[in-house]
Amino acid sequence: MIKKRIRYIQRYQDILTALFHYGFGHLVRDLGLLDFVRSPKKKKDAKYYRSTAERLRLLLEELGPTFIKLGQVASTRSDIFPDYLINELTKLQDHVPPFPYKDVKAIIEEDLRAPLHEIFHSFDEEPIAAASIGQVHRAELPTGEKVVVKIRRPQIEKLVLTDLAILEDLIGLAEERLIWAKRFNLLDVFHEFAEALKLEMNYREEAQNTERILRQSEDDKYVEVPEVYKDFSTKRILTIAYIEGVKITSIREEDGYNPSEVAENFANGLFQQIFVHGFFHGDPHPGNIFVKKDGKIALIDFGMVGRLSTEMRQNLALLVIGLKSRHTDKVLKALKNTNIVQDHVNQELLRDDLDALRLRYYDLPISEISLGEAVQDLFAVANKHQCKVPSDLTILGKSLLSVERIVSSLDPDLRIMDLIEPFGRTLIKERYDPRRLSSLFKNEVVDSIELLRDFPRELRALTKSVHHGKVKVEISVPEVDRLINKIDKVSNKVAFAIVLMSFSIIMVGIIVGASLTSEPTILLQLPAIEIGFVIAILMFIWIIYSIIRSGRF
Template sequence: MLKKRMRYLSRYQDIITALYHYGFGQIVRDIGLLERRKPKRSKKKKDTDLSVAKRIRLLLEELGPTFIKLGQLASTRADLFPQHVLNELEALQDNVPSFPYEDAKEILEQELDTPIEQLFRSFNKEPLAAASIGQVHEAELPTGESVVVKIRRPHIQRIIETDLAILEDLLLLAEERVTWVKKFRLIDLFHEFANALKEEINYKNEAQNAERLKRQSKNQPTMYFPVIYSAYSSMKVLTMSKVEGTKITEATYEKGYDQELVAERFATGMFEQIFAHGFFHGDPHPGNIFVTKNNDIILIDFGMVGRLSDDMRHSLALLVQGLKSRHTDRVMKALFAMDIVHEGVDQARLHDDLDYLRLKYYDVPMAEISIGEAVQDLFAVANQHDCLIPPDLTMLGKALLAVESIVSHIAPSIAIIDIVEPFGRMLIKERYDPRRFARKMQKESQESFETIRLLPKDLSQTLKEIRDGKLKVSISIGEIKDLIKKVDRISNKLAFSVVLLSFSIIMTGVIIGGSLTAEPTILLQIPAIEVGLTITSLMFLWIIWAIFRSGRF
């Protein structure tokens, strides 16, 4: 436990010192952690002289794997960050040395529970590539297949968990003390990225993603995926067939490739993943796409994928339809269907901003419009109105931009809208398919029936909790304050009424007693009533003064 605490404290200092070093000392001061900074380092060139975006990139690279991967994930959020920051985040490099072969061998043998000599006929001790999460080695299976083996870095999970815990602490602290942090919902964004990172470092998830993409692309004979060898894979090890091909941006006419055919096959395969299946490769950059001599496409690296529900896909079709027809109301309807617009949004202002965006594309020929850029512009407008963009939609925008960028690079004559349009028609046809309505009605009927079936049980449980005094009511802080004020007002009015009633009863008794008694009595000879009346009057005046002074009458 002490060792863990020391590790946390040391890492805290590293992060805070790096923030200060790269010119973000104001953040450190605002959250009150300046005293934890290590002594300032001396450098020939001041890093604070660089642009903010470049300093963010250098900061993330210095802080290591967790921050590099978070930065790479953040580069997909064009709805949240300006373009000059995104450009730097996309340039993030895993400038990390490879780890020794002995460590790789130990991890392999522990995970697969077999000596490496029995696992592989040959295993290249020198890594083919090294990154922040793991490194890749070439090998040959006993059956003769050439494979690549991805091995996770030693202790990387512990490092990432430590960094994520510290980052969450810092962001929660910043939310309390820095106004803009809470405004931009950075803690929600952090949780989104942290969950994505935890999924990515588990190679079992990547293997499952690859297998699912392979299954759903069986009708695309020109798009291939590496073979995953599950017997040689685990959470920390991923073994797949070696890819033989040329990087897509280097597959030129001069090298014997048909660039237009390559572009068409790549774009068609990606759009089928997105629009037909709703499960797509989330990071289709040139380094993850290879071309065979037959102009077929091979995709690799499936750690990052996007998911779209059926309802989201059909709403997306409505959105594309609205963008294509330049119809603002249809775009608004699509945003509502996607649950992007919430009740607190000023819908009139949002409509005006969307209408302004429509005018931007009004005179541009449809063949020249970038769908990815249009979707990104749309999300940027929605974000200005504090609309919540689901992460899979932002990943979709990023994937569309990447596809268009590659297609325009290798085949500028191809209009991307011509490849997308058939999928749009397919989605619209599917949207109004009677069989889809029937399935949806059946599903909703089943859910309604289940709700009705459980209603007596739920009602009985609620009544039991009421009888036992165990019914829980959720009240926010603001509601508690209002409730306390109301209770104060009620209690003060009640006290006022009681005193006033007492005073009235005494006065009534005095009047009645005086009228019924003709002869003087011992009681009347003692000024007890006058004293009582005086005391009661003073108490009455004091309570009235106290109530009015509290301001809660």
């Protein structure tokens, strides 16, 4: 940690000084990092007196791309953070000016190894959009196809990796020193975020995600995905087909669009990705969704995606059915099947909270229940009981909320639960399909045969390890803290007894030595025997008292 702080001293100071400026100086003090703070401004500005959540959002925006992305990811974790903070973090924006065209040109020519005018027939110097990681330009290929080219910001990777190293240090320090940080398992959340951000900076990952969604959508009558031009794409460049369309929240009936039909097509297209394919757009906000003249929904920006296994999708269907039927045990069973509920969780208390959640929705018609909010409420209950919610499920919760908001803005009468129910029924049928059950049974039989076949060899290996004394034994002590405290007390008393014995030996040595010399010394003039005797008696009485009080004699 010390090496990181020295290596990144300038950035450390920027971050810690910004924390002070926005009213989080107590956090820096509790982490013991006051020495890294530059002298903050004496006069507090208006930002200081805003709410904690708003100050945090402004702080993240000031600190730049890494922290903005961190806040955006945190806004999806309603299982960890409170609603007032989530609501504020959803407002995070990338207020980033575009970088110069000369840098764009240099990156393209370096990665594609040719002059820009030979690579593209035309290339707009002014970007159509700029964000914290990269910016987008319109262009035309030599073969005439219109495309958009996304270029990563120069030096952004170095900045992000520096910030990630500092954040890992600060969060690790917080978990060591602050109880609330340890309770939230912030380091685990951070590692998930760091991995996702590193993937997002690699445009090859986004290209692969786009191509996979494109293959899934070939026969989809609702959704369209742009083609990726691999020959014009690298780790820092992504070139895809240009989409002619209108942002989904900007469509109007007078322009020939049917908002109700668009809303239904959009929802069905996303549910097809989630419940049928298990690979879906992880950030379906209005800026990533366009409506074409033929009514098809065009999706872009697959930097964040969610993944759900077949088992996870079927358990999710059970969850929906449990919510729809308001059946607490079905909901609990679905949570267990998704590995959200671990062995250490008090399932009786969890069931009580789930029952309270069921009662909250009991009097509401099913058409008025928000699936996204219900899933978020479930995650909040899971977090209360220290259950670990997989990141893909939190992405799912965010995606469902985004879908519901967009759908309700287009057609307030259209209910998500009515659209999602057919997908749930299909998944339940698949779960109990005789062919699937037969396949599962066959796999179990094969696994059992393999286990029986390997058993003699494993037994011989175990016997050999025992014979050579190489068996590793792990002991789990439920009350390990209490045991450690008792060991500490015993060791302290032993040390105390040793000190007493040492003191007695030294006293005897001093007295004997002084008595054997004929020269008068300062020691002979002092009442050493009396002083030593009194100290020894007091220490002896203290040890006897401690032993009697402990009841271990």
